[in-house]
Amino acid sequence: MPRPIGWISTLSDDGRPNLAPYSQFNNLTFDPPYVMFSANRKADGNSKDSVINAEQTGRFVWNLATYALREAVNITAEQVPYGVDEFERADLEKEPGRLFDIPMVKASPVKFECEYHSTIRLPANPPMGTVDIIIGKVIGVHISDDVLTDGKLDITKTMPIARCGYYQYAVIKETFAMVIPGNNEITAAGLEGSRKRVKTETARQMQRSQSTAGLHEDNV
Numbered sequence: 001m002p003r004p005i006g007w008i009s010t011l012s013d014d015g016r017p018n019l020a021p022y023s024q025f026n027n028l029t030f031d032p033p034y035v036m037f038s039a040n041r042k043a044d045g046n047s048k049d050s051v052i053n054a055e056q057t058g059r060f061v062w063n064l065a066t067y068a069l070r071e072a073v074n075i076t077a078e079q080v081p082y083g084v085d086e087f088e089r090a091d092l093e094k095e096p097g098r099l100f101d102i103p104m105v106k107a108s109p110v111k112f113e114c115e116y117h118s119t120i121r122l123p124a125n126p127p128m129g130t131v132d133i134i135i136g137k138v139i140g141v142h143i144s145d146d147v148l149t150d151g152k153l154d155i156t157k158t159m160p161i162a163r164c165g166y167y168q169y170a171v172i173k174e175t176f177a178m179v180i181p182g183n184n185e186i187t188a189a190g191l192e193g194s195r196k197r198v199k200t201e202t203a204r205q206m207q208r209s210q211s212t213a214g215l216h217e218d219n220v
Helices: 049-057 067-076 185-192 195-219
Strands: 006-011 017-022 025-030 033-040 059-063 110-122 131-143 161-163 169-171
Touching: 006 033, 006 049, 017 033, 017 049, 017 067, 033 049, 033 110, 049 059, 049 110, 049 131, 059 131, 067 161, 185 195
Parallel strands: none
Antiparallel strands: 006 017, 006 059, 025 033, 033 131, 059 110, 110 131, 161 169
16 A cells, blocks of 8 residues: 655764655644654664664654655665765755754755654564654644645645555555535544644634523523
8 A cells, every 4th residue: 555755864963964765654643743754673673774863863854755756765765874874875955954953855845844752662573573663743844835736735746655565656646635524613624634723613612602601691
């Protein structure tokens, strides 16, 4: 099945850039937003560089992996010695982070700057079965104006790639909308991932409840 790709950039404790893709990646919630990426251990049983760096420095960046950048994504997937700069190996220009010093992929149209939150380690068969799940809180979102339509992110303009089985990938070129029936306004806002709308609808519901309670008191 197609899986989102976490193209994760980090810095080592001594300031060396790292960039690697992880096909076990996803968002977890929206208020505040959290994301996760999952990294199987290396053949020698040690954690991946991205895991080590995120845990040591307390930060990482997610960069959207797009069809236009697919070859660079693949180059950065190669396991190389710790400290090698994958940005340079893939001929990718760095963009300075806005909130901290983790470099971002300049050509990627969407980036999340994240604070490290925690690690979950799932034990499994050695040497590569054990997995490190890194959870981060998104504190900065950067979206290129080129991929917006009417002020919203247009997936068809970004053309993100997804990892399938074996060595196969997929690319998203079209989308469709379906609204889940039967939800109240607060639930619908949550399904949209709209923090602002959730707060607005919650405030409205509280006002209606208070008004209804006032009417009951007047009638007593």
